[in-house]
Amino acid sequence: MIRAAVVVSGVDGYLRAMNEITPIAHPAAQPETRQRKPDWIRVKAPMGAVYNETKGLMRRLGLNTVCEEAACPNIGECWTKKHATVMILGDTCTRACAFCNVKTGMPRAVDALEPQHTADAAAELGLEHIVITSVDRDDLPDGGASQFVKVIEALRRTTPHTTIEILTPDFRNKAQAAIESIVTARPDVYNHNLETVPRLYPTIRPGARYYASLRLLESVKRHDPSIFTKSGVMLGLGEERLEVHQVMDDMRSADIDFLTMGQYLQPTPRHAKVQDFVTPKAFDAYAAIARAKGFLLVASSPLTRSSYHAGDDFARLRAAREAKLATVRV
């Protein structure tokens, strides 16, 4: 869901957009109990024949999905449209980020059938665009990069018209080799989420490094400028407005094309608390500022997730690049 843009023109417009963003309360001011979700967060319970069909297919092919593992609020809507994000390299992550519901532990061996099963799922679902993500696999010498390559190759063979978006981990300490191999396989979109502002990394994303993530995306663009790059942040974790603006600037200096922003939701009481429910109006204001900073595309709403409406957004992304190139040519 992309909300209507708030038009930003000149300094006045920029300041107006900034004022739409609700100031975020200091974490210490928040109550200890879980906050009640506001009305704009409520979603329909997942059900229906197509939803069950999508679920059945994933089980039959032995595939994991981030939709289920991350307890995504959009699963009812997405699976009813047969949009599922496959999570490769198993269901167990080697990291323990404070926001993420995926289980942590020692993962099992990599499934050699997973690439073809992923491609078979894309073919059966008739997907024009697929998003593939994975758990972190710090235990593997290549961090799991070769499995991403195998999945891309299987998809190109089996369903050549499906466009491919990958959402990868940071491949910490092995990023350069991982990027080189994945970029050579030519996904259409390379996504890696910064997740939050750098100040919150030690508590929210302790196994990762903000600038390493940024460099990864910059490096993808340097290797192949034709690949769209994408990144996202969750809001409501205690970040300040100007810190979010700084993240946008950092992303633009890494030439990232597409920014997604969504509300962080606490998956269980053991995870990081929601510090603030950012209003839809404030999401619109952030989007306006991001557009003014030069992103090709911005998706910003409480329920925005990296892969939410990814197919439609990919079409918009391509159109935006075409329009930009046309302006340069004139």
Ligand code: SF4
């Ligand atoms: S938004 Fe993404 S993760 Fe959530 S249900 Fe939809 S496809 Fe799955």
